[in-house]
Amino acid sequence: MNADGIRPDGVRVISVSREGEFGLIARVVARLPQQPEVLLGPGDDAAVVTAADGRVVASTDLLVEGRHFSRDWSSGYDVGRRAAAANLADIVAMGARPTALLVGLGVPGDLPIEWAEALADGLRDEAALVGASIVGGDVTAADVVVVAGTALGDLQGRDPVTRSGARPGDVVVLIGWPGRAAAGLDLLRSGTLDHPLTQAHRRPTIDYASGLSLATAATAMIDVSDGLLADLGHLAKASGVRIELTAADLPIDPALEPAAAALGADAFDWVVAGGDDHCFAATVPPESHLAIPRIGRVVAVPGGEEPGVAVDRPVPKAAGHEHFRS
Amino acid sequence: MNADGIRPDGVRVISVSREGEFGLIARVVARLPQQPEVLLGPGDDAAVVTAADGRVVASTDLLVEGRHFSRDWSSGYDVGRRAAAANLADIVAMGARPTALLVGLGVPGDLPIEWAEALADGLRDEAALVGASIVGGDVTAADVVVVAGTALGDLQGRDPVTRSGARPGDVVVLIGWPGRAAAGLDLLRSGTLDHPLTQAHRRPTIDYASGLSLATAATAMIDVSDGLLADLGHLAKASGVRIELTAADLPIDPALEPAAAALGADAFDWVVAGGDDHCFAATVPPESHLAIPRIGRVVAVPGGEEPGVAVDRPVPKAAGHEHFRS
Numbered sequence: 001m002n003a004d005g006i007r008p009d010g011v012r013v014i015s016v017s018r019e020g021e022f023g024l025i026a027r028v029v030a031r032l033p034q035q036p037e038v039l040l041g042p043g044d045d046a047a048v049v050t051a052a053d054g055r056v057v058a059s060t061d062l063l064v065e066g067r068h069f070s071r072d073w074s075s076g077y078d079v080g081r082r083a084a085a086a087n088l089a090d091i092v093a094m095g096a097r098p099t100a101l102l103v104g105l106g107v108p109g110d111l112p113i114e115w116a117e118a119l120a121d122g123l124r125d126e127a128a129l130v131g132a133s134i135v136g137g138d139v140t141a142a143d144v145v146v147v148a149g150t151a152l153g154d155l156q157g158r159d160p161v162t163r164s165g166a167r168p169g170d171v172v173v174l175i176g177w178p179g180r181a182a183a184g185l186d187l188l189r190s191g192t193l194d195h196p197l198t199q200a201h202r203r204p205t206i207d208y209a210s211g212l213s214l215a216t217a218a219t220a221m222i223d224v225s226d227g228l229l230a231d232l233g234h235l236a237k238a239s240g241v242r243i244e245l246t247a248a249d250l251p252i253d254p255a256l257e258p259a260a261a262a263l264g265a266d267a268f269d270w271v272v273a274g275g276d277d278h279c280f281a282a283t284v285p286p287e288s289h290l291a292i293p294r295i296g297r298v299v300a301v302p303g304g305e306e307p308g309v310a311v312d313r314p315v316p317k318a319a320g321h322e323h324f325r326s
Numbered sequence: 327m328n329a330d331g332i333r334p335d336g337v338r339v340i341s342v343s344r345e346g347e348f349g350l351i352a353r354v355v356a357r358l359p360q361q362p363e364v365l366l367g368p369g370d371d372a373a374v375v376t377a378a379d380g381r382v383v384a385s386t387d388l389l390v391e392g393r394h395f396s397r398d399w400s401s402g403y404d405v406g407r408r409a410a411a412a413n414l415a416d417i418v419a420m421g422a423r424p425t426a427l428l429v430g431l432g433v434p435g436d437l438p439i440e441w442a443e444a445l446a447d448g449l450r451d452e453a454a455l456v457g458a459s460i461v462g463g464d465v466t467a468a469d470v471v472v473v474a475g476t477a478l479g480d481l482q483g484r485d486p487v488t489r490s491g492a493r494p495g496d497v498v499v500l501i502g503w504p505g506r507a508a509a510g511l512d513l514l515r516s517g518t519l520d521h522p523l524t525q526a527h528r529r530p531t532i533d534y535a536s537g538l539s540l541a542t543a544a545t546a547m548i549d550v551s552d553g554l555l556a557d558l559g560h561l562a563k564a565s566g567v568r569i570e571l572t573a574a575d576l577p578i579d580p581a582l583e584p585a586a587a588a589l590g591a592d593a594f595d596w597v598v599a600g601g602d603d604h605c606f607a608a609t610v611p612p613e614s615h616l617a618i619p620r621i622g623r624v625v626a627v628p629g630g631e632e633p634g635v636a637v638d639r640p641v642p643k644a645a646g647h648e649h650f651r652s
Contacts, residue, residue, distance in 0.1 A: 039381060040486055043564070045419040045549050046385035046479070048486050051377035055365060058384075058461065059372035060476055062430035064468045093371040104388035104430075104474045135384065142390045148430045148474030150386055153372065160366055160374050223371050238369070 016116055017109030021139055027113065028120040032134045037099055047135035049100045049152060057153035057160065059090035065144035069202075073188045076115035078202040079147060080122020082276075085204050086225065087151035088130055089278040092208050093223035095161040095215030096153030098132040103149050106142030119147070122203075130208050158216070166220040166239035166283035172296035175210050175280040177253045178228045179267065182274025183260070190263055197255055204278050210292070211280040217290060218282035227273040229309050232281055236307045239283075245296035247313040269316045342442055343435030347465055353439065354446040358460045363425055373461035375426045375478060383479035383486065385416035391470035395528075399514045402441035404528040405473060406448020411530050412551065413477035414456055415604040418534050419549035421487035421541030422479030424458040429475050432468030445473070448529075456534050484542070492546040492565035492609035498622040501536050501606040503579045504554045505593065508600025512589055523581055530604050536618070537606040543616060544608035553599040555635050558607055562633045565609075571622035573639045595642045 005013050016024050025042075034041040040048035063069060063083050074082070084101060091098040103123060107116060123134050132151070177200075184201030192198065215221055220239055224231045228250075236243045252271055260267035283298050284290060301307050331339050342350050351368075360367040366374035389395060389409050400408070410427060417424040429449060433442060449460050458477070503526075510527030518524065541547055546565055550557045554576075562569045578597055586593035609624050610616060627633050 040488065044486075044488050044490075045416040045547075046383045046422070046477075046486075048381050048383050048420070048481070050380065051382040052380055054376065054378055054380060055374050056377040056382045056478065057372045057374050058426065058428055058476070058478060060428040060430045060462060060464050060474065062432055062464045062466050062472065062474055064432055064466055064472070066469070067467055090371040094374070096372070100384065102384055102386040102476055104386045104476075106388055106390055106472065136386060138386050138388045140388050140390055141393050142472070143392070143469070146388065146390070146432065146468070146472055146474070148386065148388055148472070150384070150428055150430075150476035151372075152382065152384060152478075155374070160370075160372075162366065162370050164370075221371075 013112045015109060016107050016111045016113055019113050024113065024116060025139055027117055031117065031120045032124055034135070035131060035133045038133045038135050041133065042136050047100065047102065049135055051154065053155050053157055055155055057091055057094050057096040057155060058150060059087060060148065060150040061086040061090065063147040071145065073193065074202045076118030077122040080119040081126045081203040083147040083149050084123045084126035085206050085278055087149040088126065088132065088208065089206055089223040091151045091153035092211040093221050093280055094153065095158055095212070095221065096155045097212065098130045098151050098153045100133055100135040100152040101127050101149055102135060103137040103147060105137060105139050106146030107139065108143060108145070109141060111145065161215045161218050161221040163220050163222055163235045163238035166235060166241050166298050168241060168298055168300040169286055170219055170283040170298040171286050171288065171294050172243055172245065172298060173214065173282055173284055173290060173292040174251060174295045175207050175214060175292055176277055177251055178224060178277050178279050179256055179270030179274040180253050181276040182270040183256055186263055186265060187259060197259055200277065204276060206278045214280060214282050214290065214292060217284050217288050219284060221280060221282040224277060224279040224281050225275045227275045228281065229272045229315060232309045235281070236309055240301065240307050241298050242301045242307060243296055243298055243309045245309060245311045247311055249293065249295045251293050272311065272315050339438045341435060342433050342437045342439055345439050350439065350442060351465055353443055357443065357446045358450055361457060361459045364459045364461050367459065368462050373426065373428065375461055377480065379481045379483055381481055383417055383420050383422040383481060384476060385413060386474065386476040387412040387416065389473040397471065399519065400528045402444030403448040406445040407452045407529040409473040409475050410449045410452035411532050411604055413475040414452065414458065414534065415532055415549040417477045417479035418537040419547050419606055420479065421484055421538070421547065422481045423538065424456045424477050424479045426459055426461040426478040427453050427475055428461060429463040429473060431463060431465050432472030433465065434469060434471065435467060437471065487541045487544050487547040489546055489548055489561045489564035492561060492567050492624050494567060494624055494626040495612055496545055496609040496624040497612050497614065497620050498569055498571065498624060499540065499608055499610055499616060499618040500577060500621045501533050501540060501618055502603055503577055504550060504603050504605050505582055505596030505600040506579050507602040508596040509582055509585050512591060513585060516589055523585055526603065530602060532604045540606060540608050540616065540618060543610050543614050545610060547606060547608040550603060550605040550607050551601045553601045554607065555598045555641060558635045561607070562635055566627065566633050567624050568627045568633060569622055569624055569635045571635060571637045573637055575619065575621045577619050598637065598641050
């Protein structure tokens with residue numbers, strides 16, 4: 001198979017099938033600088049990365065074209081940024097500094113090589129925000145683009161911040177603007193391609209530094225990727241507590257209301273059920289003085305009830321994204 | 327979407343779409359025991375694994391249905407074994423003991439939940455051969471089954487064994503039986519489902535213990551996944567040497583000749599160009615006394631030539647598998 005072509009603007013597009021697996025790998029690897037803690041980078045059977053702490057934090061996340069992104073809406077660079085972000089946010093949510101990213105890439109033979117190179121640039125640039133390197137990967141043929149990322153992180157001597165440490169009396173805080181990516185996706189689906197919110201779907205903007213800082217004070221923390229209610233539900237269940245959210249305290253991007261009105265949607269649904277913004281939600285002791293919005297509190301589970309999340313206004317029934325169900 | 331059904335034998339098949347993402351994850355995680363070095367296993371944003379050595383070895387490998395396996399030929403258990411093997415072999419080829427595996431899983435909504443559970447069992451059982459645990463993962467919907475594995479390993483104080491350490495005078499040795507998986511795949515494609523070689527495609531049998539032992543003596547080592555000539559070519563290039571193979575010394579499974587005769591194929595092609603057996607090829611100093619077959623030697627690159635591999639009989643032109651090219 002060979003799928004080169006001439007674009008409408010006359011530029012010849014070289015496909016990955018023409019370049020071949022090893023040619024593609026060479027082009028990608030050439031774009032990836034390595035930080036000093038990478039003892040052995042791409043090009044061998046495996047990478048070797050410093051784990052000075054004596055422990056390593058690891059998380060994996062799979063993005064599939066047609067499910068998580070569309071090449072009609074997102075550039076290779078966008079998808080690279082987003083794939084890296086999804087993985088790096090999980091590491092930061094444990095209170096660890098991301099050190100390395102490995103990426104398994106499935107690509108159709110007719111994918112322009114430039115798209116794959118832009119993906120590598122996106123991965124590199126997002127990883128650079130936290131000082132991490134792309135240390136290894138795998139390339140294979142697939143019918144649609146698949147980006148399988150795995151991030152590694154360093155706890156730097158600290159305890160990991162799990163989902164299970166929330167205690168009654170703690171305060172719930174949130175970094176980020178939930179619902180922006182979900183609103184952006186709905187706008188894209190309705191045909192609005194150019195809008196500040198659509199960019200939030202293409203490339204979430206994550207405040208990693210604040211996340212790491214918050215982790216040092218948090219009793220429990222989670223990367224909000226399934227939706228605020230769903231993920232706080234995971235945290236509440238793991239901690240055996242009830243979380244009470246105050247709707248009026250949720251940070252809501254002012255662009256959501258007009259977008260919801262234009263689409264006949266409910267902005268609050270986006271905020272509580274939209275995933276993929278990779279906000280950081282955490283619980284902190286009540287005496288903590290953080291410049292981070294408080295959105296609720298942790299209480300004991302009332303007798304006869306289950307751990308979970310309560311909100312002081314009606315919320316959508318199926319809050320939080322779950323794959324396979326729609 | 328909901329895709330349950332009744333099998334011809336009357337058994338009700340529950341699909342992953344009916345079970346839902348979190349139900350599937352719960353079923354899978356319940357099947358995965360955790361070794362003591364797993365400080366935090368599945369269920370949080372990321373896993374935490376001991377890296378006592380102060381370094382971590384990491385490699386990733388992507389298997390895509392229709393490219394690497396067919397559900398017509400391979401069970402979920404087979405695919406789990408093979409996916410784990412492909413990742414673990416890379417870690418062992420660096421001289422590291424595998425400690426953990428993370429798995430990103432893409433599954434069609436109508437996939438029977440039993441298939442996914444069998445996959446988890448296969449991953450678990452292959453990882454158990456080296457004492458590794460499945461510490462985390464991700465599940466998402468996809469049109470075909472995608473298994474994105476990442477393995478972590480511990481060097482236990484040793485230097486990593488790279489591809490670049492081969493020196494003129496070294497001897498080339500090989501653990502395993504190259505060509506069996508390639509022969510098995512050709513048999514499957516021709517309609518022969520039940521044959522000792524087809525099993526080699528479904529579940530490669532890897533001698534991890536011998537691989538780790540060999541690594542302590544090796545100057546360079548590689549997991550043979552692209553084909554013997556291709557992978558020794560990578561090693562020769564990385565080391566800046568020439569490798570001379572002796573065809574008569576290659577370990578050849580006696581089942582290959584009859585299978586080749588039946589298919590009108592060339593058994594030697596399978597041996598030198600077939601990947602996916604995950605043999606370990608290594609170079610060792612000439613004074614090494616190892617009970618491992620010697621298949622060739624390392625010499626200096628003759629003036630005016632490039633590093634590479636030479637064999638003392640004709641070999642197929644396109645030796646070694648490369649994705650996108652066929």
